[in-house]
Amino acid sequence: MTRVGVSPVASERRTRWLGGLAVFMMVLTPLFGYVIPLWFAGLVSLVGLLAAPLLARSRPPLLPMFALLILVLWALVSLVWSPAAPHLADLKKNIDKFTALKLLMQLGLYGSAVVALGEMSRRSARLAGRVMVAGMLLLAFVICLDSMLKASIYMVLHRATGETIRPDQAIVKVAAGTYALALLFWPCARLMGSWGARSRYLAITALALMTLITAHLTGADAPVAALLLGGLAWLGVRTLGKPVVRVLIALISALFIFAPMVVLWGVRSGLFAWLHAMLPPSWDHRLDIWAFAANQIVEHALRGWGIDASRVFGNAIPLHTHNAALQLWLELGALGAAMAAAFFAWILYRILGWTEIDRRDGAMATGSLVAYVVIGALSFGVWQEWWLALGAIAVIACGIAQKSSAPAR
Template sequence: MTGVGVLTGAPERRTRWLGGLAVFMMVMTPLLGYLAPKQFAALLSLVGLLAAPGLLRRRPPLLPMFALALLALWSLVSLTWTPALPDPAKLKKFGAVENFTAIKLFLQLGLYGAAVAMLGQMSARSARGAARVMLVCAGALALIICLDGLLGAPIYQAIRKASGDPLTPDLAMVKVSMGTYPLVLLLWPCARVLGASTFKGRNILVALLFALILLVAHVTGADAPVAALLLGGLVWLGVRLIGKPVARALIPLVSAIFIFAPMAMLWGEKSGVVAWLHGLVPPSWDHRLNIWAFAADRILEHPMRGWGIDASRTFGAAIPLHTHNAPLQIWLELGAFGAAMAAAFYAWILYGVVRWTGVDRRDGAMAAGALVSYLVVSGFSFGVWQEWWLALGALAVIACGVAQKTSASTR
């Protein structure tokens, strides 16, 4: 387990370079979270590129990468039947890889994977420094988006106007709300770091951070972060109080969501549950229900192989860009094999959460809360292949590792 060297008194290996990369990543988080969330992809790619040479000297655990590598390989194979195949001639042009999601998945797996694997090798001393910066930067991001959100986003509008790209107030509020997504993921490791500190007001700070994120998500109309906070908090509390039974229960639950998502949607249509929900939910969720029902019907046409990578973009107004649901999008595009690989990956991650819970419930609760928050947002918003959202997932894994090492060094 991480932190063993600290507990046994063995001398720690210095990891100043990795610690510096972690600090740089945390410093950039409030800037990108507020001004340019999509650039998290570039940030994690840069960190992975700078950390990658260390892979030649160390052998970090890479087992979960196997399921993701198979998923990426299957997406590449699906280019032979996808209706969304870009013109292969475009590959001759510089930067044309941007049009090929299957190729980007391999690049992201390598770069984000290198960042996660190598920053997971940080010493506890380096992790403590990164943890302090993470707390300050997460707090700064929460304060600025809360202030701007409550005022109607005038700060963000002024910045965009000064850059020559003005926005309407409603669109500016949407942009401000994007800062809640990294915060929803960073809340749990930040709470763990504060919980392991000796600061007397640590519980108040955790509650304040939670309230700020919840407030700005509500004010800016971002429903997914609210659901992620509530469900993530419920799981966090369950693991914190009960321990391994709750963490273990997540393994079949999360796997079942990925495996049975289209079947559940089809049952909802036939049983009348979906029709009943149409009369209860607001317009944005009503639209999601229509997308999910359409996607489930299309999955039946190619249940094993799927329609092919990026096929979600080819159904016109029925599915604008993506399904707004990760399990359904994976089923629709990569079929049963893709869904099985995704379920296997998250099951492996959750087995790690169970192990952490066995050592310290607080670490397990942190990891479970972050994972559930990520899955909830993925289930309601964004395309599953969006590189900046995948980068935030890598950032969350790194942040949890930083918090776990920091708390282990205090025991």
């Protein structure tokens, strides 16, 4: 309860340091999204390190952290049999080769950032939210314009560093910004929901259209699928509420648990052969990778081949499987897939609580989570640090939007 005549916002504990870190993150997120997404990892790590002293006041979510800790420890154990395990002598030369060790560090630093910034006051969250919306609108405008100019702006900026870049490579770099937009679209839309009716609809529509236009012109299919399926999930939660979240708990858990079985069924039933004749080359290549990965999973279904084993199969799997669930099964076996399923199920369980309080918050978080799962199922390697960092930024963004939009409770 608050004293009579004193607003809840005025009486809450000030969190200037956390608010400053959140603003710092939201200023740099659109910049890195356009210039160099790989720096997301350093950004979240730095924020996590600077926020660590304040963790004593926080209430960390123990269950999802426990699931991720088991996953990371199992990845470390799998180095014993992984064909991609680096030699200990390489530890002094290049720590980037030790994916399992990096995962342990990322769990601590990224987790610190997410947990600590979750303790921001509403005042701090509102400021960070305004910066986030402005930054994402600016990012969407710049990459949309640059995609229409065939990455001319990006090439000029890149040449200013003294290096050259091919036009096709520059287009891929510009497309990278659409992944950040696909994840942060829903928290931005939630914050813009408090604007006037006309400005709200114009801003949300503009943000969505610029993201889709950029993705189309740069050939990035995954952000389009993420935005559309995230929108479907958002609409379902917004209109029907908790039943949709409960269904998603089962669906996303099943995605991680049954992924190799579904792929093997698709191959043996002739579905993949039918799809091969219809899909463009990039998707056709994905089907080949998924089919090969599913066959390899069968050989070591329980323990997996070991962390980073996706890299040892040559052209059959170029670096990773382009599917998070299959990569987890291939490298860490049933235990790795089960821990990932448990983690996302817990996140959705928390979203269920948000939905009970306010469907708008539940719909926002569901849209972002579905977008992350969809992109992870189609594009990046599951251990890419910048992609994991972007997921942490999306969690922080949803927390900012929920807190800054919420009345006193």
